Amino acid sequence: MRGRGWEGVVAGLWLALAWASPANAATAQTLVNRGNERGAPPCQSCHGADGRGQAAAGFPRLAGLDAGYLRRQLDDYAKGTRSNAVMQPIAQALSPDERDGVAMYYARLPVPVKAKVTKPADGPGADARGATLATRGRWSAQVPACEQCHGPGGVGVGANFPPLAGQPAAYIEAQLKAWQQGTRRNDPLGLMQHLSRALSAQDIAAVAQWFAAQSPVGRSVRK
Amino acid sequence: MTARLIALLLAPLVLAACSGRTPLDAHAADAPRAAAPAAKAPATTSFTPPAESTIPAGPYGDMVRLGREIFLHTRKAAPAYVGNGLNCVNCHLDAGRLADSAPLWGAYGMYPQYRKKNHHVNSYGERLQGCFMYSMNGKAPPLDDPVIVALETYSYWMAQGAPLGTKLEGAGYPSVPRPAKAPDYARGQSVFGRDCALCHGAQGQGQKVAGTYVFPPLWGPDSFNWGAGMHELDKAAAFIKANMPLSRGGMLSDQDAWDVAMFMDAHERPQDPRYHGDLAATRKAYHDTPMSLYGTRVNGRLLGARPAQ
Numbered sequence: 001m002r003g004r005g006w007e008g009v010v011a012g013l014w015l016a017l018a019w020a021s022p023a024n025a026a027t028a029q030t031l032v033n034r035g036n037e038r039g040a041p042p043c044q045s046c047h048g049a050d051g052r053g054q055a056a057a058g059f060p061r062l063a064g065l066d067a068g069y070l071r072r073q074l075d076d077y078a079k080g081t082r083s084n085a086v087m088q089p090i091a092q093a094l095s096p097d098e099r100d101g102v103a104m105y106y107a108r109l110p111v112p113v114k115a116k117v118t119k120p121a122d123g124p125g126a127d128a129r130g131a132t133l134a135t136r137g138r139w140s141a142q143v144p145a146c147e148q149c150h151g152p153g154g155v156g157v158g159a160n161f162p163p164l165a166g167q168p169a170a171y172i173e174a175q176l177k178a179w180q181q182g183t184r185r186n187d188p189l190g191l192m193q194h195l196s197r198a199l200s201a202q203d204i205a206a207v208a209q210w211f212a213a214q215s216p217v218g219r220s221v222r223k
Numbered sequence: 224m225t226a227r228l229i230a231l232l233l234a235p236l237v238l239a240a241c242s243g244r245t246p247l248d249a250h251a252a253d254a255p256r257a258a259a260p261a262a263k264a265p266a267t268t269s270f271t272p273p274a275e276s277t278i279p280a281g282p283y284g285d286m287v288r289l290g291r292e293i294f295l296h297t298r299k300a301a302p303a304y305v306g307n308g309l310n311c312v313n314c315h316l317d318a319g320r321l322a323d324s325a326p327l328w329g330a331y332g333m334y335p336q337y338r339k340k341n342h343h344v345n346s347y348g349e350r351l352q353g354c355f356m357y358s359m360n361g362k363a364p365p366l367d368d369p370v371i372v373a374l375e376t377y378s379y380w381m382a383q384g385a386p387l388g389t390k391l392e393g394a395g396y397p398s399v400p401r402p403a404k405a406p407d408y409a410r411g412q413s414v415f416g417r418d419c420a421l422c423h424g425a426q427g428q429g430q431k432v433a434g435t436y437v438f439p440p441l442w443g444p445d446s447f448n449w450g451a452g453m454h455e456l457d458k459a460a461a462f463i464k465a466n467m468p469l470s471r472g473g474m475l476s477d478q479d480a481w482d483v484a485m486f487m488d489a490h491e492r493p494q495d496p497r498y499h500g501d502l503a504a505t506r507k508a509y510h511d512t513p514m515s516l517y518g519t520r521v522n523g524r525l526l527g528a529r530p531a532q
Binding site: 148190218 | 275316317318320321418421422430432433435437438468469470471472
């Protein structure tokens, strides 16, 4: 982090300036609450006003995710390197400025604390499989522990490694399957496409449940 | 209660096997796997270490677990002997179990061994001391310190059933043939930007979460020092080619692996602890090989002259 300090400061200043510009602020807030005139629906109807997402529907949390990451996902939906029937038309209805604004809006929202943390439902076997993949990996198949890239407990690392902690299990599962099927192929160095191919349906269900049950604000779960 | 008692009674027997080793050798001789043909894919191996879940209960098992803990969280578990931001596992992946990542099961049975690095026969414990002085930029724990005993016990446990004094397939880092073109800083820089900076950061500084490195630094004050094996181009190229980018080992061409190793090892890092005020003399004494850039000039910078601290 040491060497990155000044970059962070510059980025922070830039964010603050962009934020201070009233046009951008209004656009992002309006977009989230009411959508835009080119047909983008209000983001909050699915991702929530506080950006916490909807676990039951599999809508991901956006609050507190890195702005650069969010912006790139919107671009990738628009380009089609991440295809999804719901989000592609929405991203295409956003101008580059709107994508910036809404990415910064959600990045600045506090990470919501989960009221109740759900325990993995499939019994102790599924739990152990998920925990093992998350904290140990499966090196015989070149799969590192998920935590090695997504951080302890899956809290996320910087702009490239999004948090998994507290994301809906259905969402995590859908992403791993999208990489397996090639409908999501926007990952740097093909890291997720490569490792998700080594996972079975049971692996995916177990590891998704494990991360869904982690606290998004972090706690060390490494043993 | 009874199970625990049995474990306690058995523990000394297990420890006694350490000096004798014969029962384990005999067991290994039965296994025909050592004769398996050399495979091209990385991470194939003639030996499979025991599963973590088989670490026994009782004092011996506790020592194995302590060794594993130190290996994974060296800085936290052995702070008195660590002077940088690394952990043993950063260079010996999967808790020291992974083939082609200098696994502990491939090392344990190869000691005592004569080493050119210090011109005498080294016990396994002394080999571990070297890791602390150079790779961890710290201090050597005494040979009877619990830190060394725990790491030895963990290695011994992992090597059970492996033949003694035999270089196993998957041991060490597999050397990468010299590439057609001499390793080059500028080419290495572009490989770094393309395949490494994502995780290790644009300045090789690594990335932290809550004050702890998730992605370790490749140079600078928190990385390995100028005396570490990883500062030598052939060793770095071998580690990188087999293991990096994380989860995509084997992806880089031989040329890319050497180029990026050269780029990484042409950056400042903590001083070689054997340095006593004369760079050229230190190079002559310990680094007199084209595999070390220490004390040479790269891009106008004399490496080792302004070590990171």
